[in-house]
Amino acid sequence: MTAEPAVSELVERAKSGSREAFGRLAERYGDLVYGLSLRIARDTDMAEDLSQETFVKAFSKLHTLRKPESFVSWLCSIARRTALDHVRKGKRELTGLDRTLEIETATEDDPPAHLTGSKIIENALMKLGERDRELLTLAYYEELSLAEVGKILDIPEGNVRVYLYRARQRLRKKLKGFEDDLLQQIG
């Protein structure tokens, strides 16, 4: 089995016009771009469209990327801007909420029992503010440092940890009533 080429190598090849190399980058970072788009747009179908748009934009602007090793944070910035532009146009946000948030109408006293751990977290995330959703998506992506996350989100590097702590506190509040479900599923 051949080793997966390094990101910077794929970026250089894609810069020379290789769609195959760019396709591999899209495969590698598809989940990240889709996740960020989903957390901003809160609509699964729209997140798919926004992800495609992000990759097409990234390919057309690849010549402007000076440091191939910054590809991930550069791609995240494009994904974020693309999704935010869409949300600010305010076209699909409400329909997205209807489709994605299965427990939106459930009360904390009456949590649905069928949800998986990932779904519980996803639904709680969707109830947070836009900035918290973005931060919690990017900060836990292993290839991004907190400094890079701060740069993408325009947060001063020294404040990223504080913002993250507060976002986690808010998330924890939204998870009230689901603690046992979450612990059972990891046990």
Add this chain to the structure above:
Amino acid sequence: MTSCSRSDKVLAYLTGMLKPEERADFEEHLAGCRLCQRELELERAISGRLADGAEAPARLRLQVRKRLLLAYKPTFPWKSLAGIAGMVAAVALLVTSLARLLPPSTDRQLEAMLRIVQRNFASLASTGILGSWLLVGIALAGLATLIARVIPED
């Protein structure tokens, strides 16, 4: 559910918000507090789920590939060729006409040079070479039109 009065420190501990002395103090408490241990386990589980992230549909890569193919379809650069041909024709016209437009007082050397160019053009035409080039040009233009029809611009 009962909770420890210090369980609110768990998240600060986990996210690296505690100062070294607070951290050491909390770790000491944590070692003997079941409630804080449970809270830490829960917060770690949440971190794990966040790190898992969302999963993109398997078709996304194919869709991206399709979009790239549509957006960057290779096209025959007939517009660039037409532009270059236009520029060449304009320069040739300028050079051949300049000699006629030159006033008698113009630098004699330049006038002589342009006359030589004019004379050469005339001699080329008289020997039929220019006519041959014209035919080649028309044939190339026809070929370019055909190729442009076969390959759509977008």
